[in-house]
Structure formats: structure tokens, C-alpha cells
Amino acid sequence: MNAPEVRVVERPGTPTAVIRAATTWEEYPALWPRLLDEVWQTVRTHGLPAGRNVMRYLDGPTVEVGVELAHFEAIGRVVPSCLPAGPAATARVAATTDGIRAGHDAVGRFVEAHGLAASGERFEVYEHERGAPGTLQMEVYWPLGQQ
Numbered sequence: 265m266n267a268p269e270v271r272v273v274e275r276p277g278t279p280t281a282v283i284r285a286a287t288t289w290e291e292y293p294a295l296w297p298r299l300l301d302e303v304w305q306t307v308r309t310h311g312l313p314a315g316r317n318v319m320r321y322l323d324g325p326t327v328e329v330g331v332e333l334a335h336f337e338a339i340g341r342v343v344p345s346c347l348p349a350g351p352a353a354t355a356r357v358a359a360t361t362d363g364i365r366a367g368h369d370a371v372g373r374f375v376e377a378h379g380l381a382a383s384g385e386r387f388e389v390y391e392h393e394r395g396a397p398g399t400l401q402m403e404v405y406w407p408l409g410q411q
Contacts, residue, residue, distance in 0.1 A: 318347060
């Protein structure tokens, strides 16, 4: 697998509807699909115009799993949040375990090699399935802080 191309972009803040959860990295692979299903069930039940899936990794093992969605008020465990605005290092990769790992590794190496300061959080934005099964793409983002 070739290393993904990494670039720095200026991101707008993106409103989201998420479930925030404290977890461990061991539990997370089994947890995120349940959280995402619950968000989508809420979105569909209320006829809300949701966008792409998002996974946001905050301090420690606190995560937000959900969808892009503007003008949203909390419904049960699904609450409004926002992907941060500002500069971020990013890579586009296949939405597979290996692709996601390669994306985060490449962005981390890029940040270090260019003397950039990562903010500490990271997030992923997943495209909707297009084309042949297994071709889902996603973008890894590491927001950049002050030097």
C-alpha cells in the first residue's frame, strides 16, 4: 500500500449530531457501529437531512460518533456538536482498518516532519458508499494548534 498524500487544508466548522461516549480502544470497534446505528435511527425517525458519517476522537478515549447535520437540537442521547474549524492536516484513504491506520500514520508523520503542532483531537469523515462494494473512502483530519 502506498503512503497516502497528506496536505494542510482550512476547514469550516461542520455541525454534527452525535452520541458522545467514554470507551477504551479495545471496546471501540464493537461500540461505534451501535452508536452510529442509534444516531441514524434518530435522524430517520425525525426526517432530518443528515450528511456523512463522522468519528471524532477527543481527550483520552472520549469519542463522538454521528453524522453531519446542521440546525439540530438534542433528541435523547443524540446531541449537537461541531467538527472544529481551522487548519488541519488531512489524508484521503480507503475506509478499511488498514486504510484508516495508514491515514492516521501518514498524517502523524507529516505533522512531525513539518514541525506542526496537532491540537490533540482527530476526526474522520466518511463518504457515502459509491461504486463497487468495498470502495468507501474517508478523510482523516488532525486539527492543527498554535506553534
